[in-house]
Amino acid sequence: MTMNIxxxxxxxxxxxxxxxxxxxxxxxxPVMCRLDYADGAWGEGQLLPYADISIDPSAKVLHFAQVVFEGLKAYRGEYAQIKLFRPHMNAARFNRSCARMLMPELPESLFIEGVSAVSACVAPLVPGLPGQSLYLRPLMFGTQPSLGLAPSDSFTFLVIASPSDALITGALRVVVERGMTRASTGGTGNVKASGNYGASLHSSMAATDSGFNQPLWLDAREQKYVEELSAMNFFAVIGGELHTPGTGGTILPGVTRDSVIALAGDLGIPVREGRIAIDTLLQQIRSKQCTEAFACGTAAVVAPISVIGEKDGAMYELPEVSGPVANRLRDELLDIQEGRTPDRFNWLYTAGM
Known part of the structure; x- marks a missing residue:
C-alpha cells in the first residue's frame, strides 16, 4: 500500500x-497508523502523530459494538532490528473476527504493513530489557452515522502502540466463575470482538475485589468445563502431561496458546487438547495429580497460577506454583521472542517502513 508519512x-x-x-x-x-474504508475499498495508509480522533455520535460502533481488535508484540533484536512476533497469525485471526462481525476483510499485506511501519517508526522507543516489549493494538470499527440496526458501510483501521513492561511478574490467583458466562456456542467467543471483553468486566472486577486476579470461566451450556480466563488461555499439568481446553468455537485460539503447544511438542512434553471438568480438576489439584496450572496470552506470555478459588471460600493451592513445565515453556518462548536463541519456528518478522 501507499503509506503517507x-x-x-x-x-x-x-x-x-x-x-x-x-x-x-x-x-x-507518539505514532499511529490509519486506514479508512468507504465505497467498498480501502484508502491510502497514513502514519500520523498519535492524537485524538473525531467520531460521529451516531457511529455504528458506539451503538452496536461493531469493533474488533488484536494484540501483538515487537521486540528489540540484534543490530537494533525490531522483530514482530507471529504477525501473520494475528492478521488471519483479525480477519476471522471481521468476518464474524460483518466487517470488510483487511488484506494481510495491509495489516502487516501497518504494524510493521508503526514498529519501525518508533524503533528508538522500543524497550530492550528482559520482559519489555512494544505492545501493538490494531483495531477496526464501524463509522457510518446511523441509528438503524444494520452493519456499517464505512470503517476505520488503526494501529497504536505502547512501550511496555511485563504485564504479570508473579503468580496468579484465579476464582471459578460459576454464575456468569463469557461466551456460548454460536456466539463470538472464538473471535476478538471487543464486546467479549466488556462482558467479562463484571466478573473480573468482582474477582479483583475478592483478592483474585481473574475469573476462570466455564462453558455456558453446563457450567461444568473450564474454558479460559478473561484475557488468557488456560493450561494444567496433569499426570506429567500438558492439558488445555480445545477451542471448540467458544474459546479464543490464542497465538501464545498455539506457540506453547508447538514448543511443548518440540520439547517432548505430551499435550492433550479437550474438555477439562472443573470439579475433576480441583480434585486432581487436591490429590497432587495436577501439579501446575498456568495462563498464557500475548500480554502475560506465560503466567503461573498459585491458587484456584471458589466463591464459597474453598481454596485449591497448586503443588508447584512456579513449576518446571511452565518455567521451561516461558523461558523457551521469551528466549525466541527476545532473540537469545535461534528462531527455529520462523516466528519473528523484521519490521520496516
Missing part, C-alpha cells in the same frame, strides 16, 4: 521521552 512524524518521535516506569499499556507511543 506525516512530515513532523520523525521529530515527534525524537522529542518523545519514555518515563522511568512504563507499566503495561499505559505509555502510548
Amino acid at each position: 506525516h512530515p513532523e512524524l520523525l521529530s515527534v518521535v525524537e522529542r518523545f521521552e519514555l518515563p522511568d516506569e512504563l507499566g503495561f499499556g499505559e505509555t502510548l507511543a
